[in-house]
Amino acid sequence: MNIPELVAAVVAWAEARNLIKGSDPKSQTLKTVSEFGEIASAISDGNAEEVFDGIGDVMVTCIIAGTQLGIDHERLSGLLVCAQFDSKIIQKDGLLFTYADAAEYLGLMADNVLKAQVEMYGTNLRAMATNLAALASDYSSDLNACLEGSYESIKDRNGVMYNGAFVKDSDPRYPGIMEELAAA
DSSP states (O other), X not given: OOHHHHHHHHHHHXXXXXXXTSSXXXXXXXXXXXXXXXXXXXXXXXXXXXXXXXXXXXHHHHHHHHHHTTOOHHHHHHHHHHHHHHHTTOOOSOHHHHHHHHHHHHHHHHHHHHTTOHHHXXXXXXXXXXXXXXXXHHTTOOHHHHHHHHHHHHTTOOEEXXXXXXXXXXXXXXXXXXXXXXXX
């Protein structure tokens, strides 16, 4: 799948699990920060597969937060496609600098969420994704492959966002929650 197809699939997956309406951009940004920390751990451990997974997971959470902010999936796709392209033309001084630059833009994105600066969120998402794409390239991968790997690992996960928490379909409360949400 290409980036536009993946973004559309992630949005559809998130909508089906009430992640878009059942949560908010602030909570989703906290999840992004959590996933971003996993990239640091993977870099420290020298675990390329976990770096790829972390980059993809960050992109998934950013797509969800962007959708919650009202950015349509076509625009999100465009931002990520541009980031993939931009990463091929920037020069980086190594993993630490690439990751640090991405962290800077993640901080700006969090500030954009707090201040409801949707357009700036998109701008900073592109910059962060560019640096993460460059990081993926340092590990002989790319943003598309990282996002596709994360989507493949989540696409069959079932559950729903309810009262700010993700309830898995194996939870005994799940059928009642689904009935409640369907009636709403």
